[in-house]
Amino acid sequence: MSKYLDMANAIMDEIVDIRRHIHRYPELSRKEFETSKFVQEKLAEYGVDTIEVLAETAVVATIRGGKGDGKCIALRCDMDALPVQEETDLPWASVNPGVMHACGHDMHTAMMLGNAKMLCDLRGEFAGTVKLIFQHAEEYMPKDGSKELVGLRVMDGVDAILGMHNFPTENDKVGVVGFRAGGFTTSADEFGFDIIGTGGHGSLPHKAPDPILAAAEMIMLFQQVQSREVAPTDAAIFMMNKIEGGKAPNIISDHVYMIGNARAFTTEARQKIEDHVYRVARAVEDLSHCKIEVTATHGYDSVCNDDALTDFLFAELPDIIGKDHVEMFKQPMNFSEDFSFYSTLTGVPEVLMILQAGHVGDKVYSLHNSHCAVKEEAMPYGMAAMTGAAVAFLNK
Numbered sequence: 001m002s003k004y005l006d007m008a009n010a011i012m013d014e015i016v017d018i019r020r021h022i023h024r025y026p027e028l029s030r031k032e033f034e035t036s037k038f039v040q041e042k043l044a045e046y047g048v049d050t051i052e053v054l055a056e057t058a059v060v061a062t063i064r065g066g067k068g069d070g071k072c073i074a075l076r077c078d079m080d081a082l083p084v085q086e087e088t089d090l091p092w093a094s095v096n097p098g099v100m101h102a103c104g105h106d107m108h109t110a111m112m113l114g115n116a117k118m119l120c121d122l123r124g125e126f127a128g129t130v131k132l133i134f135q136h137a138e139e140y141m142p143k144d145g146s147k148e149l150v151g152l153r154v155m156d157g158v159d160a161i162l163g164m165h166n167f168p169t170e171n172d173k174v175g176v177v178g179f180r181a182g183g184f185t186t187s188a189d190e191f192g193f194d195i196i197g198t199g200g201h202g203s204l205p206h207k208a209p210d211p212i213l214a215a216a217e218m219i220m221l222f223q224q225v226q227s228r229e230v231a232p233t234d235a236a237i238f239m240m241n242k243i244e245g246g247k248a249p250n251i252i253s254d255h256v257y258m259i260g261n262a263r264a265f266t267t268e269a270r271q272k273i274e275d276h277v278y279r280v281a282r283a284v285e286d287l288s289h290c291k292i293e294v295t296a297t298h299g300y301d302s303v304c305n306d307d308a309l310t311d312f313l314f315a316e317l318p319d320i321i322g323k324d325h326v327e328m329f330k331q332p333m334n335f336s337e338d339f340s341f342y343s344t345l346t347g348v349p350e351v352l353m354i355l356q357a358g359h360v361g362d363k364v365y366s367l368h369n370s371h372c373a374v375k376e377e378a379m380p381y382g383m384a385a386m387t388g389a390a391v392a393f394l395n396k
């Protein structure tokens with residue numbers, strides 16, 4: 001076993017206690033006050049070099065290596081919970097009504113404190129600096145925390161950044177770290193439509209524009225972005241997930257509202273969706289005689305794992321956590337993460353890794369589900385991977 005795994009296993013009791021404490025007292029995005037205070041106390045206890053609070057609840061710490069000046073690598077975790085009522089029955093289940101760490105950010109925060117403790121002990125073995133970012137408000141699109149921290153210059157002087165997200169899986173995968181180069185998570189945008197008519201009598205279809213027919217035509221035409229605008233190998237997902245309108249069977253509606261969610265792995269596909277949305281809206285406006293107003297909300301960029309940094313990690317990680325615990329994913333992930341902005345807004349290379357974490361109980365529940373529960377046994381692999389990779393990067 002590598003020394004990093006030994007170190008991580010040696011502090012597991014403490015990290016499990018920390019994880020359960022954070023899980024029991026979850027806080028929503030931008031309200032992570034107690035979690036932030038708890039993190040600051042632990043960092044002070046472990047003896048990091050600097051602790052800084054940004055944007056009220058985010059915490060940034062640095063640990064300088066004892067081998068002199070060098071590069072700087074950032075490790076990032078997120079700390080916020082979700083507006084979900086926990087239904088797991090675990091002894092450490094949330095005691096805050098309607099709030100749950102259903103995305104595993106409790107584990108991310110606990111593991112990052114583990115990284116802090118390990119890196120303080122390893123100071124003599126590396127040059128340069130590790131910056132630990134305990135980010136607020138990941139689940140708060142589009143007012144997320146990472147964009148704000150980049151604006152507060154958290155990435156100044158940083159040469160590379162690593163992130164890790166746990167993921168519920170089958171139990172034979174516990175502690176296996178997986179990722180791949182290139183587009184790894186989707187971008188996330190929203191497009192809303194107000195389709196406005198005049199209303200009228202159901203017996204006079206030629207006297208009033210029909211917003212419901214216009215909505216139906218638009219939904220059908222939106223499907224063409226995937227089938228005709230992007231290459232078959234590129235994903236451009238645009239689903240209309242909410243639609244409201246109409247009054248009665250004999251009344252021509254005067255208004256339909258609908259809103260959908262757009263996702264893509266590349267900036268090209270993302271732009272194709274947006275162009276197509278406006279083209280369809282203009283065309284159907286013309287054909288239907290309705291007025292169509294589009295509201296766009298631009299959310300997270302796609303996380304694009306840097307090629308060279310990905311190669312470096314695949315070369316180093318087998319020695320750090322064992323080759324059975326490293327997996328090159330064949331497919332990207334279908335969720336979105338504001339971790340993307342640390343790279344897209346600065347040009348600093350990034351890699352997001354997935355820590356496969358099994359499941360507690362008889363069934364795998366997805367992240368954000370009120371029953372979601374993953375295995376703490378994955379945590380030593382997560383900590384060893386992040387700490388070992390940081391040291392290897394700084395000594396490269």
Ligand SMILES: [Zn+2]
Pocket residue numbers: 103139367368
């Ligand atoms: Zn989430």
Ligand SMILES: [Zn+2]
Pocket residue numbers: 103104105138165
């Ligand atoms: Zn998450």
